Amino acid sequence: MKKQELYYIANYRLPTDRAHGLQVMQMCSAFADTGVAVTLLAPLRSAESASLFEYYRMPKKFEIGFLSVWNLTGVIPYLGFWIQSCTFAVNVLRYVRAHRYTGVLYSRDQFSLFILSWFIRNPMVYEIHSLTDRILPMHRRVFRSASKIVAISGGLRDALVKAGVPKEKIVVAHDAVDPAFFERRGDKQPLRRSYDLPGDKRVVLYTGSLMSWKGVYTLVDAAQFLPADYAVVLVGGPAVDRLRLQKYAAAQKLNVVIRESLRHDQMPALMAAADVLVIPNSAKDPIGSSYTSPLKFFEYLASPNPIVASDVPSLREIGGSQQGVTYCVPDDPKALAASIMAIRAGASFIRDMSDYTWQRRAEYILGELW
Numbered sequence: 001m002k003k004q005e006l007y008y009i010a011n012y013r014l015p016t017d018r019a020h021g022l023q024v025m026q027m028c029s030a031f032a033d034t035g036v037a038v039t040l041l042a043p044l045r046s047a048e049s050a051s052l053f054e055y056y057r058m059p060k061k062f063e064i065g066f067l068s069v070w071n072l073t074g075v076i077p078y079l080g081f082w083i084q085s086c087t088f089a090v091n092v093l094r095y096v097r098a099h100r101y102t103g104v105l106y107s108r109d110q111f112s113l114f115i116l117s118w119f120i121r122n123p124m125v126y127e128i129h130s131l132t133d134r135i136l137p138m139h140r141r142v143f144r145s146a147s148k149i150v151a152i153s154g155g156l157r158d159a160l161v162k163a164g165v166p167k168e169k170i171v172v173a174h175d176a177v178d179p180a181f182f183e184r185r186g187d188k189q190p191l192r193r194s195y196d197l198p199g200d201k202r203v204v205l206y207t208g209s210l211m212s213w214k215g216v217y218t219l220v221d222a223a224q225f226l227p228a229d230y231a232v233v234l235v236g237g238p239a240v241d242r243l244r245l246q247k248y249a250a251a252q253k254l255n256v257v258i259r260e261s262l263r264h265d266q267m268p269a270l271m272a273a274a275d276v277l278v279i280p281n282s283a284k285d286p287i288g289s290s291y292t293s294p295l296k297f298f299e300y301l302a303s304p305n306p307i308v309a310s311d312v313p314s315l316r317e318i319g320g321s322q323q324g325v326t327y328c329v330p331d332d333p334k335a336l337a338a339s340i341m342a343i344r345a346g347a348s349f350i351r352d353m354s355d356y357t358w359q360r361r362a363e364y365i366l367g368e369l370w
Contacts, residue, residue: 155290215280324349
């Protein structure tokens with residue numbers, strides 16, 4: 001019997017240290033683990049692309065088709081992005097036709113699905129991670145053409161329904177984690193020396209993107225309300241957001257440590273070096289309060305560390321009543337600091353993450369398709 005097939009279309013620069021790259025690779029691997037024949041289609045942008053499995057330290061379970069593009073992003077402002085996106089979508093179409101492929105096309109890339117919807121009749125699945133305030137004809141075309149829409153949160157599903165998408169077309173599938181990967185620990189003090197973290201303070205750690213809707217400015221502001229024996233550490237990027245946050249902290253004379261992103265395989269050790277993990281999403285933007293399903297929150301939950309999280313729907317629906325999670329008022333530095341100080345020193349927790357593995361996510365999504 002022929003295997004079910006799935007093409008995962010990803011118009012991203014791969015490899016990347018950003019979360020979307022890891023998510024795409026983990027999902028392709030998880031789909032393959034269910035017995036589906038998976039091919040990842042991605043733009044060929046650099047020699048590094050050929051070493052994706054090595055970069056993400058993953059076994060080769062699926063095929064990768066690298067497609068040529070006119071990569072003018074950054075060369076021609078704004079227009080360069082659309083030229084790159086158009087050439088990628090056209091070459092996906094050529095690839096699909098050349099291989100006489102009639103299976104599922106799965107993508108987070110709305111523009112590629114929009115282009116493909118005019119020329120082929122393959123079943124399409126659109127995984128959506130955010131929604132703009134203004135719904136354009138392109139959006140509506142993809143919403144109509146998709147066999148299923150995978151929303152990463154209940155809040156995003158509700159917004160799609162409000163935008164006119166039939167509820168029965170939407171599958172809610174939160175992001176996931178590899179729990180075993182984050183069980184790898186070590187002694188705190190040697191790890192702190194390895195990552196140049198203070199050994200005589202309680203380390204409050206944030207990892208990930210440093211965009212404002214992530215609430216990182218609230219965490220930086222909270223530092224002024226913490227005792228001197230606390231150290232606030234933020235590790236992430238991209239560089240432009242890191243520099244902006246560093247300038248803000250310096251102007252406010254706030255004693256925080258802001259460092260560049262680390263490789264994903266270093267995250268378990270970095271978290272083990274911390275005392276408290278923080279995810280301070282802002283409630284001022286729907287992407288932070290309702291739409292997101294942060295990979296780092298699943299990674300935090302897979303670790304034994306106590307967690308302080310903003311009390312917003314997007315985080316509540318993931319963390320729920322998991323032990324060791326303290327929810328605090330969002331966008332309030334004093335409330336955040338108080339919640340951090342309320343964490344008992346040396347607290348450690350074992351959380352059941354069996355429902356949030358990549359394997360379970362892939363099985364659930366495919367169960368809704370076939």
